[in-house]
Amino acid sequence: MNSDSDLQIAGDILEVPHLLQAPREHPATVAEFVGLARSIAADRAQWEHLVRYDATTRWYHRLRTGPGYEVWLLSWVPGQGSGLHDHGRSSGVLTVLDGTLTERTERGTRVLEAGAQRVFAPGYMHEVVNDALEPAVSLHVYYPGLTEMPMHAPAACEARIEPSPVTA
Ligand SMILES: [Fe+2]
Numbered sequence: 001m002n003s004d005s006d007l008q009i010a011g012d013i014l015e016v017p018h019l020l021q022a023p024r025e026h027p028a029t030v031a032e033f034v035g036l037a038r039s040i041a042a043d044r045a046q047w048e049h050l051v052r053y054d055a056t057t058r059w060y061h062r063l064r065t066g067p068g069y070e071v072w073l074l075s076w077v078p079g080q081g082s083g084l085h086d087h088g089r090s091s092g093v094l095t096v097l098d099g100t101l102t103e104r105t106e107r108g109t110r111v112l113e114a115g116a117q118r119v120f121a122p123g124y125m126h127e128v129v130n131d132a133l134e135p136a137v138s139l140h141v142y143y144p145g146l147t148e149m150p151m152h153a154p155a156a157c158e159a160r161i162e163p164s165p166v167t168a
Pocket of ligand 1: 085086087
C-alpha cells in the first residue's frame, strides 16, 4: 500500500470490465488515426495482396472507411508523383509502407522511408514523388474523407527544392 495516498483500489480492476472504458471502434483523435495507420502498416496481410503497380496511371485502392474518415492504399512506380496539391478541408496521415517517397513542400524536401509518417492539417500543400529506383507503397488516412485535391502551380515550392539524397 502506498502510504502517501488515501486512494486505494479494492480488488482487480480487470475483474470489473463493465467499469472500464470500452475501446473505441473508430479513431477519433490525431494519435488514434496515427495509431490506426501504424497498425495497418504492421499487418501486411491486410494490404500487401491488394497492391498493384501501374506504370500508366497512379494506382489507388480504398482500403477502409469509417465515420468521417477514409483509408487509401497507393502505389508509386519509380518516377510517379502526385503533383503539387492540397487536400481541401481534409486532415491526413501519410504513412510509407514500402520503399521510399520524397515529399516536397514550400519549406523543403523530406525523404520518407518505410515507416515514416506525416500528419497534416487542412490546407497543407505538398508534392509526393517516388524518386527512388524501387516501387513504393503508401497509406493515406483522410478526415473527413477526401472530396477534393486542388492542384497548384509548382512555382510555390520549386524555389526551395533541393535535390533528394535518393537521386543525388
Ligand atoms: Fe497529399
